Amino acid sequence: MANEILQKQKTAITWKASGGTAALTLTSLAASAGRKGASADMGAVFAARCVVELLTKFASAPTAATVLEIYWCSSRDNSAFDGGLSSADADFTDTDINKQLHWIGSFIADNTTNAQQQSWLFMLPGRYGFPVVYNGADQALSSTAGDHVLTITPLADEVQ
Numbered sequence: 001m002a003n004e005i006l007q008k009q010k011t012a013i014t015w016k017a018s019g020g021t022a023a024l025t026l027t028s029l030a031a032s033a034g035r036k037g038a039s040a041d042m043g044a045v046f047a048a049r050c051v052v053e054l055l056t057k058f059a060s061a062p063t064a065a066t067v068l069e070i071y072w073c074s075s076r077d078n079s080a081f082d083g084g085l086s087s088a089d090a091d092f093t094d095t096d097i098n099k100q101l102h103w104i105g106s107f108i109a110d111n112t113t114n115a116q117q118q119s120w121l122f123m124l125p126g127r128y129g130f131p132v133v134y135n136g137a138d139q140a141l142s143s144t145a146g147d148h149v150l151t152i153t154p155l156a157d158e159v160q
Helices: 095-100
Strands: 005-009 013-016 033-036 049-056 067-075 090-092 102-108 116-123 128-135 149-159
Touching: 049 067, 049 102, 090 128, 095 128, 102 116, 128 149
Parallel strands: none
Antiparallel strands: 005 149, 013 149, 033 090, 033 128, 049 116, 049 149, 067 102, 067 128
């Protein structure tokens, strides 16, 4: 009888302004501006495959199909990060450094101020890391902290 390889969701890691696993403050993120989060530890043994989800709202309805760019900044030791970035919830101004980060995906905006959510499948390259969000849309994100959550849910393979 053949074995099955099943997908098992592990404990989610969240980035938000407060109350998450790590901090990422996306409140009022202006158009053509970026923000990077604080580092999180995925564990000494971690599932590299994961689902990344971004829940967000815009302050004013953006032009449909404009994008938020989502990246990952990785480290194997929690000190030397891709692109020479440091781990901190802070503005992200050097958008050229995106070329040295891992692209997660493009969040395709809808023309609404309602909550919007999109997810991607991603492979974590190292134990430590943090998300970077660049607002390539034409409107700022909402000023309400609870409107913005980036979640990573590790997906472990389980052989039965």
